[in-house]
Amino acid sequence: MNDELDQIFSDKLFQYIKDGIIVMDASRKIVKANRAAKELIGWGIGxxxxxxxxxxxxxxxxxxxxxxxxxxxGEIPYFSSEMPTFGEYMLDVEMSNVMIYHDQETDKKYYLLVLRDQTLKKKEEEARISKKMIKMLTNAKEAEHKRLSQELHDGVGQSLYSISIAMDNIMKRIEDDTLNEYIDDVRLELGQVMDDVKFYSQALRPKILDQLGLIATVESLIEMMKKQLPRTAFHFSHNFDERLAPMIEINVYRVIQEGLHNMLKYARAENGCIELNKQDERLIVMIKDDGVGFDLKMKKSGLGLLHMKERISQLDGTTTIESSPGRGTTITLEIPLKESDQDESLNRR
Structure with a gap:
């Protein structure tokens, strides 16, 4: 009875194991093959x-x-190469081969060949490398934004401020009313340019994000939105005040920034809501409005939504977007709160 059970279990394991298993003789003639092997390469017994x-x-x-x-x-434990299948398609496999039986009387040798499909593993590795490259490019882009923002604020901004002070001094020494009126107009234009430089510097990389963190930066962003959308009531809540990892802060900020930009451009909402909550070592972010909404099937390829998902994916988080015409939009982010080596690539100096 035990021998019969052993045989049943052996047959079951042989047939249902995921790796392709082939028993062949020294001339590579197939003596036995399991289901996975037949599905992988298509060659049959004989x-x-x-x-x-x-x-x-x-x-x-x-x-x-x-x-x-x-x-x-058998000295080489395994070997990776491409194996031609029955349809002459080349399949990327990992192989191992060992002699399992030697008939001393006939000198016949039988070999066990194990095949493992590497296609999925290869795709997973390509996806991992692609994700890492996107993360590195995003880091480089944010670092460049930070540099340009600093240059605009400390370089161009300070130079324009010095010009403004110089023009004030010139006006005090000129008694010609017509010329003073002209200079005053120039000062107003200069003031607008200074405001633009400040706005672009803020858009590239808000200095407050590095100095005070995500909560203060989102509050500042909402204050800017109130000026642009005076008829929309904004509600902001959070259950923490401490700093988060730099990579989490900048990517969450960018997603909120994109969400509010979409609200400004499309939503026509009466209420906008942003929630930041820590729950069980996770950060839950919700961006919600009661605007016109949209059909997800029509908008799922939009670049703004795609960039949101890419940023949160880099943090090993998930993005859920819910919307329908006339029912507003809700964007929910769920991000694990963990530090990584890359987190410090965007330092806070």
Whole structure:
């Protein structure tokens, strides 16, 4: 009975294990193959296992086995290459090969070939590298924004302020009313330019974010929005005041900034709400309005929404967008609160 159970379990394991398993003789003729192997390469019992792309082309010495794994007699634990399938499609696989039985009387040798599909692993690695590159590009972009913002504020802004002071001194020494009136007009234009420089500096990288953190910066952003949307009532709540990791602060701020920009441009809302809450080592952010809303199916490819999701994805967080025509929009972010080495790439100096 135990032998029968062993046989049943062996057959079950052989057939349902996810890796492709082939038993072949020394001439690579297939003696047995499990379901996964048949699905991977399509070769059946009695057919010969083709050589992988590396072995098919590699130089071999006279009498040497062409199969790289068989030539090394199990000394190489595994090997990655491309294996031709039944339809001549090349499949990226990881292989291991070991002799499992040697009939001393007939000198027949049987080998166990294990195949593991690397396609999914390769795609996951490509996705990981792509995500890392996007994160590095975002860091570089924010660092450049910070540099330009500093240059506008400390360089151009201070120079314009010095010019404004000089013009005040000139006006005190000129008694010509017509000329004074002209200079006064120039000073008004100069004041507008100074306001523009301040606005662009703030838009590139708000200095308050590095100095005081996310809460104070969002409050400042809302005050700016109140001036642009005087008919919209804004509500802001939070259950913490401490600083967060720099990467979390800048990316959450950018998403809130984009959400409020969309509210300004499209929503026509009477109420706008922003909530920042810490819950069980997670940051929950909600940006909500009671505006015109939109059809998610029509808008899902919008760049603004896509950039929001990319930024939060870099923090290993999730973004949920709920909206429908006439029912407003709610954007919910859920972000794990964890420091990483990259967090300090945007320092607070």
């Amino acid at each position: 057919e010969r296992v083709p050589y992988c792309s590396y072995c098919a082309k590699r130089d071999v010495k006279p009498g040497e086995e062409r199969c790289y794994l068989m030539a090394h007699k």
